[in-house]
Amino acid sequence: MRFYKIPVFLANEACPNMCIFCNQYAIASQEDIPRPEQLPGLFDKHFHTFKKPERIVEVAFFGGNFTGLNIEKQKKYLEVALKYLNEGLINGIRISTRPDYVDEERLTLLKEMGVSAIELGTQSMDETVLKICKRNHTPEDSIKAAELIKSYGIELGMQMMTGLPGDNDEKSIFTAKEIVRLGAKTTRIYPCLVVKGTELETIYNNGKYKPQSLDEAIKLSAKLVSIFEDNNVNVLRVGLHPSEGFIRGEELVTGPFHPAFGELVRSVMWYQRFKNSTFPDVEEICITVNPKCLNAAIGHSACNKNWLKKKFSKVVFKTDKNVSPKEFYAYPC
DSSP: OEEEEEEEEOTTTTOSSOOTTOOGGGTSOGGGSOOGGGHHHHHHHHHTTOOOSSEEEEEEEESSOGGGSOHHHHHHHHHHHHHHHHTTSOSEEEEEEOGGGOOHHHHHHHHHTTOOEEEEEEEOSOHHHHHHTTOOOOHHHHHHHHHHHHHTTOEEEEEEEESOTTOOHHHHHHHHHHHHHTTOSEEEEEEOOEETTSHHHHHHHTTOOOOOOHHHHHHHHHHHHHHHHHTTOEEEEESOOOOHHHHHTSSEEESSOOTTHHHHHHHHHHHHHHHTSOOOSOSEEEEEEOGGGHHHHHOGGGHHHHHHTTTOSEEEEEEOTTSOTTOOEEEEO
16 A cells, blocks of 8 residues: 655745744745645546555645644545545545634534644743744643544644754753644654745854754754654655755755655664664675565665675675564574
8 A cells, every 4th residue: 555645835825023044935836826626626636646456545634733723624635535535536635724723613614524644833842942943832732633623523634843043952852742742643753954035044144053963963863753652653755855946945944854755764763773783794695574664775876885894794685574673683694
C-alpha cells in the first residue's frame, strides 16, 4: 500500500500575525494560492502521477491558519475535498492550524466536512520562546487544543521547531516529550532558518541571534526523532522542504538548511547505533537491515559504510523485511 499526499498550500492565509521567523510570501506568492474552484484541476493533476493502484491518498491543507479562514471559505475548500472523499478517490483530509484557533464550533464543522487529521503549529512548549517569537499563543493553548481535537476523534499532529530565539536543546527535548504526553500521533520537526524579509533577519544582522549550525541541528533532531519513534509518534518530516528558492539561496539568509536534512538525521541515528554496538572480530562484515532502512544505514553519501570500512576490509549491506526497523544483524561474510 503506497501513501500519497495532495498538498494545498495556503501561504499565510488567515494568520493573525507575522511570527518573527516567518515569511511564507517569500516562498509562495499570493498568486500561487489556489482558489476552491481550482482544486479539482489540482487534484486530478496529482492523480495522474500516482502509479500504485493500491494506495492511500490524503488531501492536506498547509501553509496557513486554516481554521482562521472565515467559515464560508473553509466550507468551500472542504466541500471539494469531501466530494472526492465520498467518491472514494481520497482516504482522508488533513489541515494545519494554530493552537489558539481551535474550539468546539470549528471542530464540529471540520468533523462534519470529513477532516480526519489536524496538525497544530505548536513550535515550542516553552512560554518564553513563544513570546520572543511573537507566536501570540501559550503552551496552555496547545494543551487545550490537543485535548479538544482528540475528544472529537480526529487524529492529532503537533509540529515543532528547533533553534528558535530563546530556545536550547533542553527546551526542544521538553517540547518533544510534551507532544508525546499529549497523545499526538504525528509530528514534524523544523530547524529554524533565517529567511529574508523576516524580523528574525533584522535580529540576526544586529548580532542578537545565532542560528544552530547544521551539525547541531542534525544531532538534536536525531535525539528528537528517537524520542518520538520510541513512543510511537510518526515523524512525517524532518527539515523544511527543499524549495527552489532555498536551494538557490534567494530566500535563505543563514541557518541549518540542507536539501537532504532528513536523510542526514537518519544517517546520524544509524551511525550512533553502529558506534554503540559490538561487532564480531572479523575482516569482512555483512550487515542485514530492514529494506526501508537501507539508505539510512549506509548513510548519506555512504558515510556510515565508509566509517565501517575503517574497521573492516569489506562491508556488505543486505536486507530482510523481517528485521525490525530499529535493529540490524552483523555477521561474518
